[in-house]
């Protein structure tokens with residue numbers, strides 16, 4: 001599907017009877033932990049999705065960067081269907097023939113010694129935190145139960161109790177305490193605050209190299225290199241959450257590569273499966289992941305053969321289609337076009353690769369609704385930011401069309 005085909009036909013304000021019925025079921029029978037736009041997607045291909053009424057929309061969120069490879073990528077579909085007919089789940093009580101191949105692919109692509117596969121992103125985050133603590137006790141020599149991990153303010157690493165416990169966002173925490181101790185916050189970009197927060201019991205500094213949910217917040221140039229030096233001086237693990245920023249999204253395979261650093265631990269997820277299946281992993285050295293002994297950690301589905309076959313195919317697409325370079329080139333074009341916008345409601349436009357934010361002086365939701373009515377799906381983050389993250393396979397003509405819609409909605413905004 002392409003923008004050039006019949007996109008002009010879209011003028012979509014009210015859901016049809018079928019869409020309204022499905023929305024009503026979801027509202028009645030599902031917990032209300034999300035506030036989705038009222039578009040009911042039935043199928044998708046590449047950067048385009050189609051709703052139950054046959055209307056097409058360009059996806060400018062890519063399932064929070066899980067479908068960097070585009071929806072229903074045929075190469076991943078092939079791997080998925082072939083594997084589904086062979087074996088899908090063995091548990092790690094036994095070995096399977098796909099896990100070793102994924103581990104080898106991850107090593108060859110990223111250079112890390114080892115990987116530990118999980119399913120959702122937050123499970124890999126929890127795994128990385130457990131590895132850091134155990135490394136702290138067994139390698140660094142921190143006294144039992146005293147390990148501390150430093151995190152950033154405005155972080156987002158998922159939704160388990162431990163992880164929301166070190167969020168600085170009140171809504172993520174309210175009503176869910178008591179929380180896991182052992183976390184300290186520092187502001188992003190403030191290296192002196194990091195230095196001051198480190199104690200002899202600090203095992204790790206864990207953060208997103210660009211903060212996604214917070215609104216694509218990019219640290220000042222040089223921050224990652226300074227952080228690396230501080231972590232090395234203090235024997236503190238430098239651990240990055242690249243679940244959203246990784247696998248091409250920012251114009252490099254990993255966002256940390258923009259500053260040429262060598263983190264000790266990197267957590268990946270989302271696009272690791274291209275949207276077919278929840279697959280995540282912790283990448284690290286033998287020294288860090290080697291702390292796990294049989295029985296220390298596990299997951300029934302982690303490293304299952306279906307997940308591994310899908311992840312191998314998804315990684316191959318990232319490489320074969322040079323998605324990082326595509327993201328860099330198209331992202332530069334998108335950023336320069338957005339930076340030319342002039343409007344009293346615009347506060348700031350920023351981005352790295354095809355990961356951009358339009359920060360407004362007004363609530364972003366009505367603009368996302370207006371964009372949806374024009375056939376473009378974006379989602380607000382933190383009330384006043386529109387996050388733009390199309391699949392990285394997007395055609396340049398489709399991107400240009402999307403930017404036209406954004407421009408029209410911002411210029412046409414009436415308070």
Ligand SMILES: Cc1ncc(COP(=O)(O)O)c(C=O)c1O
Pocket residue numbers: 064120121122123125156157158159208212213241242243244245269270
């Ligand atoms: C940086 C980051 N870490 C962790 C997560 C959690 O991933 P999941 O929703 O798969 O648990 C997300 C999800 O948006 C994320 O953006």
